Amino acid sequence: MSPDPKARIAARAAQELRPGEVVNLGIGIPNLIPEFLGPDSGVVLHTENGLLGVGPRPDDGDLDPDLIDAAKQPITALPGAAYFDSASSFAMIRGGHVDVAVLGALEVSAVGDIANWAVPGKDVLGVGGAMDLVVGARRVIVTMTATSSRGQPKVVAECTYPLTAAGAADVVVTELCVFRLVDGELRLTELLDGATVDDVTAVTTAPFVVTLEESHVG
């Protein structure tokens, strides 16, 4: 078990992805997911700046200035990749052709509202593709620590930060557990790494129901 909660969240989120699925990974924790996908995962990565078929990070000697991901980091492209313009890329996202978006968030509410782009009172000058992704992707997985750096719960009854989209989250993975939004209901479906329901309740202000499916050894 990794001592880094972010790596543990990424590892668990990676298990949500199925062979053949087209997946867009946001900045932060989602960007750690490729480390936990085996070479035969069959997962196909999409980056909204115009590439389907993102490969591993390049070696330093192999950097291509024309080949970056949406975090503006160097990447490679796998055989069978395709490049396209930004309108085509977002047509994929907005038209429901990207199977999964995995992204970080500031808050997720009991009904799946996501706030991940703006903090009131701070600069609200970057939204990027966040709104497009959470609205367009067929399945939205939020990866985030259970509490903020100041210890505030992030799975909340109602978002206090500006929304990215209403009712958009399908799965929330924290270092403690997995929540699923099913029929508008927030369900705790899995405890991670020895966490208890009480542990989750202590850092969650959203009401949720406990419907544990199985236990994973972390």
Add this chain to the structure above:
Amino acid sequence: MSPDPKARIAARAAQELRPGEVVNLGIGIPNLIPEFLGPDSGVVLHTENGLLGVGPRPDDGDLDPDLIDAAKQPITALPGAAYFDSASSFAMIRGGHVDVAVLGALEVSAVGDIANWAVPGKDVLGVGGAMDLVVGARRVIVTMTATSSRGQPKVVAECTYPLTAAGAADVVVTELCVFRLVDGELRLTELLDGATVDDVTAVTTAPFVVTLEESHVG
């Protein structure tokens, strides 16, 4: 002077096209225009089924089943041509990037309304790209005989046939004359092949003003 009025109309219409212009040619008389464009005309032909840079008709031995124009006739492509899908092709047309559309019509009105796709009481089941072209092209040149096969005037006070678009024509070339729509006014600007103003008046029910610019020897 060609004895065929349609060829004479095409020849005169060809003179309206300037080097570098992107031009879409409709079915019928417009399709005769390439014969009257010199090899150095600099006119670039667009066909809405997905090609910029239409070349001459191929020799019989040179037919390519994947290369046709919007009339579904075999064509060739010139060096520097580009292929694109139909939405991209109509984006060019509708976005005002095609300089000129030349097309036939059943009627043109005194204010430039064009009727060219449907005859009342007959099948109204094909419109193709006509409406897109007359609305989108920067300049619309109508080429048609002055009267119908039944001797009815085609430059009329008001269209009796279903409209393709309102106020869309810029130039009308018949075997008798050239009309231009300027500031919403229909102007007879040129007489062709020895025709007189009376000849034009006799087959035109639209009111027009006579502002002859110059005389062409046909």
Add this chain to the structure above:
Amino acid sequence: MTATLTTAAEAVSAIRSGDTVMVGGFGLVGAPLSLIDALVDHSDATDLTIVSNNIGEPGRGLGKLLRQGRIRRGISSYFTSNPEAVAAVNAGEIEATLVPQGTFAEAIRAGGAGIGGFFTPVGAGTQLAEGKEERVIDGVRHVLEGPIHADVALVYAARADTLGNLWYRRTARNFNPLMATAASLTIAEAGEILDVGELEPESVVTPHLYVDHLVAAA
């Protein structure tokens, strides 16, 4: 997802009676003739709504399906290229929805791109805009057009790779890349099926996430 390789007969078995089926091609150029033949020979799905620029030609392409009486409705820009389709409409055997070709292409793109509707000046003030919402934007009359979706799209590409990436040749591209994006299930027929990595990533027109089943052209 990535595409699965299958036969034409197996692929078209996904089409159910009452489905809306998009069929690529401009006339017969770029039409998925093997898939159409399989639909004609190996499926008894009927009561179909066909979205295609034309309804084939007499006894060719979709013209075969028409003769079988399996088309309930056509959405097209040009029924006229098949006189049997025109006759079937006039006899009340099939319902016809005529759409300007640019609007047809744009509406299919919108269907694939998650656009809820768009305003275009094309068709405003004409018979084809009757019953449609209008709005004046910047002084120009516009019509509101909705997206077009389908249950199944049948498309043709000259080349595919085994993932389902598609490349189109010359004017056989036309509506195919648009339709590939706009259906719940996309079946592609390819002239040549290449190994992964043999298509240049910049030259892929339809990335494989749009293609569900891939069939070799007969």
Add this chain to the structure above:
Amino acid sequence: MTATLTTAAEAVSAIRSGDTVMVGGFGLVGAPLSLIDALVDHSDATDLTIVSNNIGEPGRGLGKLLRQGRIRRGISSYFTSNPEAVAAVNAGEIEATLVPQGTFAEAIRAGGAGIGGFFTPVGAGTQLAEGKEERVIDGVRHVLEGPIHADVALVYAARADTLGNLWYRRTARNFNPLMATAASLTIAEAGEILDVGELEPESVVTPHLYVDHLVAAA
């Protein structure tokens, strides 16, 4: 029209104070850096509205123009990549219009394609939809977005031919092909300028009718 070959300094002399200028690139990847430098060094046009996904980086790309105080307004999805742009907004020195990246791309495409406006679910119910017309379509809240046009577009392509056909490399494509369609005047900077016929017609992404001036990258 076909493109004219010129120098960066000459090309950008077409930009006037008060103009809206689109600038391609995702961050600095695919940005037309020679044209931006020419605008910085050889033009005194000021009071500019810049349409670009980012406002460069500090002192790089559009960041140079920002430091000169020549930007009045930015329309972007992500100002945050240049902290100096954020500071300029917060100091009231430039006006910021923040748009979700997919809407940004789609609105530029719409500007080029003659679309008067489009409905998208992205942004509905969020702060970025405030003041925008909303409509529920098929049970989903949509926002009406207008097209984005510019006076001048500056784009970068790895390869051009002398007619002005453009080909983009890898993820340097991004917004460039969209912006090339959406301005009254398009200036393209190319890494390599090839003879006519050297680009494969199927691989041309921006056909030359969109390109007015062509400049070799410095």
